[in-house]
Amino acid sequence: MKKLLINMRYWMAPILILVTLASILMGGMFVWVGVALFGVGIILDTLTINMHPTGAGFDEHGDTNGMPTLQNTVMYVMLPVFALLQVALAWRVYQYTTGVAIEPGVLFGVLPVTMGITGVELVGAAISTGIFAGIGIIYGHELSHTKGFAFVVSRLMMGLSGSAHFSYAHVYNHHLELAHEDDPATSPRGRNIYHHFWLSHMGQSKFLFGMEATRLAKLNKPFVSLENRWIRGYLMSLPTMLLFTWVGGAVGIAAMFLVWTISNFELEALNYMEHYGLIREKGQPIDYRHSWDNANLFSAWFFIEIGRQGDHHDRGETHFWELDEVGSPDGRWGYFTEFVVALIPPLYHSVMKRKLATWDRDFATEGEREIAAKINAQAGYELPEGHDSYGTI
Numbered sequence: 001m002k003k004l005l006i007n008m009r010y011w012m013a014p015i016l017i018l019v020t021l022a023s024i025l026m027g028g029m030f031v032w033v034g035v036a037l038f039g040v041g042i043i044l045d046t047l048t049i050n051m052h053p054t055g056a057g058f059d060e061h062g063d064t065n066g067m068p069t070l071q072n073t074v075m076y077v078m079l080p081v082f083a084l085l086q087v088a089l090a091w092r093v094y095q096y097t098t099g100v101a102i103e104p105g106v107l108f109g110v111l112p113v114t115m116g117i118t119g120v121e122l123v124g125a126a127i128s129t130g131i132f133a134g135i136g137i138i139y140g141h142e143l144s145h146t147k148g149f150a151f152v153v154s155r156l157m158m159g160l161s162g163s164a165h166f167s168y169a170h171v172y173n174h175h176l177e178l179a180h181e182d183d184p185a186t187s188p189r190g191r192n193i194y195h196h197f198w199l200s201h202m203g204q205s206k207f208l209f210g211m212e213a214t215r216l217a218k219l220n221k222p223f224v225s226l227e228n229r230w231i232r233g234y235l236m237s238l239p240t241m242l243l244f245t246w247v248g249g250a251v252g253i254a255a256m257f258l259v260w261t262i263s264n265f266e267l268e269a270l271n272y273m274e275h276y277g278l279i280r281e282k283g284q285p286i287d288y289r290h291s292w293d294n295a296n297l298f299s300a301w302f303f304i305e306i307g308r309q310g311d312h313h314d315r316g317e318t319h320f321w322e323l324d325e326v327g328s329p330d331g332r333w334g335y336f337t338e339f340v341v342a343l344i345p346p347l348y349h350s351v352m353k354r355k356l357a358t359w360d361r362d363f364a365t366e367g368e369r370e371i372a373a374k375i376n377a378q379a380g381y382e383l384p385e386g387h388d389s390y391g392t393i
Contacts, residue, residue, distance in 0.1 A: 006056050006065045009301045010321070013135050014074055017081060020132045024088045024125050025107055027114035031092070031121050034128025038336075044298045045336035051297040052330075055305055056321035066321030076150075078139045079157050086160060086240060086259070089129045092117050093248035093255050126255045130262025133161055137267045138303050144170050145317050159236030161263040168229060169204035172211065174271075175316055179280035179290040185268075189277040189356060189372075190379025192345035197268040208233070273331075273338050274309050277356045279368045279375070286313055288328040289363040295325060296334030303335060329359055353381045 016037050023033035056065040094100075095117050102116035117125070136157050143154035144167040155164045170185070177183035184203025187196045212230045213223055221227050244252035278290050294300070294307030305320040310328030312318070331338065342348045360372045376382045 003059075003065050003067055007067045007070055007321070010071065010304050011074070012302045013138065013304070014078065014081075017078070017085070017132045017135060020128050021081065021085050021088055022111070024085070024092060024128060025111060025113060027092070027117055028121065030114075031117070031125040031128060034131050035124065038131050041298070041302065042336045042340055045296060045302075045334035048297040049333055049337060052295040052332075053297050053300065054325075055300075055308065055323055064319075064322055066319060068319065071319070071321060072150075075139045075143060076153060078136060079153055082133055082136045082157060082160050085129055085133060086243070089125055089255060089259065090243050090247045090252065092122060092125050093244065093252045096122050097248040097251050122251075122255065123258075126258045127262065130259040131266070133259055134263035134266030136160065136263070137270065138306050140166065141170065141306065142304065142320055143167075155233060156236055159233060160240055161267075162234070162237045162240075162260045163201070163264055163267065164233030164236045165205045165208040165230060166267070168211065168233075169207045171316070173204065173207045175286075175313065178286050178313060179275055179278045180282055182282070185271040186275045187272050187277065188379070189352075189375050189381050190349070193269060193272050193342045193348070194345075196272045197265050200268045200271055201264055205230075269339055269342065270303075270306070270335065272342065273335060274307075277352055277381075278359065279364065279371050281365070281367045281371065284365075284367075288314065288326050289359070291328050293325060293328040293330040294333070294335055294338075295330065296332075296337075299334035299336065307335065329355075329363055331355065349381075356381060 020034040020037065023030040058064055095115065096119065100116040102114060102118070105113050105115040107113045140154045140157040143150045143157070146154070151167065154167045158164045158166045174183050174185045177186075179186050181188065184200045184207065187193075187200070191199075208230045212228050216223055216225075216227060219227075224231070226232060240256060241253075244256040246252070248255065273294070274292055275290065276292065278292070280286065280290050288310035291309035291313055293310050296307070299307050305323050306312070308320075308323035308325065310326045311323045312320075314326065315323075333341075341351060356372075356376075360369055360376075364372060
């Protein structure tokens with residue numbers, strides 16, 4: 001029972017995803033439930049800002065408290081759940097474009113729903129879908145560090161948002177070039193989250209494009225073929241594109257792109273917050289200091305420990321429930337809270353300027369400090385005259 005209770009902490013996101021799915025099916029004002037839940041998440045994350053629990057840990061016999069079969073099953077089940085989430089939105093798009101009358105109804109013989117949907121409600125349904133489709137990132141990310149069938153599931157999950165390239169770029173680019181300018185997922189100092197969203201997304205896609213061009217050339221195979229994993233990744237998004245085009249034409253495509261934009265923005269927001277402004281010399285080993293850890297209670301449980309970045313980058317294939325704090329710099333806030341701050345670039349930079357000044361002093365090597373000095377001058381991150389630090393992290 002103790003192990004079950006420990007593992008239940010990681011069910012928050014799956015439960016809320018199912019709630020959002022049900023709310024879109026119910027229609028009416030319920031289509032905004034996903035947006036409301038995100039707002040609640042921001043509040044809870046902020047209220048628990050000083051609560052930093054450990055991971056699942058181990059029992060007295062040294063066995064993990066995680067339940068691998070249960071947690072893996074949840075991750076695999078998320079693929080059809082996210083597909084159903086899109087189908088539910090597509091159904092609402094179809095009702096809107098065909099002018100279905102707005103009236104009470106019953107779905108599956110048990111679920112009371114509002115048939116038909118207004119334009120405003122359709123926007124709410126698309127935003128709610130985008131927010132919780134973006135949560136699929138945490139499962140696609142976790143499975144991208146596996147092989148075989150699980151890796152394919154990762155690609156399919158990311159393909160639902162047009163980002164199947166992520167699975168390869170994350171493992172073969174981000175995890176090898178972390179905190180260096182050759183990693184598009186690492187934001188340099190001074191860049192805002194909106195600019196990073198586009199550059200990181202396209203940069204990761206470009207990486208896989210180049211990787212496949214090189215690989216296929218060595219094999220003497222044509223670039224334009226099903227052997228190309230970059231092309232296959234985008235073909236994984238084709239069913240979603242066809243579905244929304246079929247049910248709603250231009251309206252369907254607009255709804256789909258709104259979902260894709262929100263979900264991919266969430267993905268790149270996580271990349272942005274996990275490594276913002278950190279620096280590593282080319283060719284030097286990746287260390288714990290090259291990631292911002294985030295062990296805030298709500299973020300840790302909702303995002304299945306994805307915030308334990310230092311340990312994750314050291315042991316990439318380790319299950320999320322076994323990750324631990326390893327001495328990485330900790331921003332001491334949750335992802336929901338930090339995300340809201342990042343949406344206001346001047347505020348975010350004023351906070352991170354102080355945190356990075358401390359990182360330069362307490363964590364950086366001499367070579368990294370030299371690089372930091374140049375970047376700080378370019379980004380306006382220089383310390384005021386007479387100050388040599390901004391405190392502790």
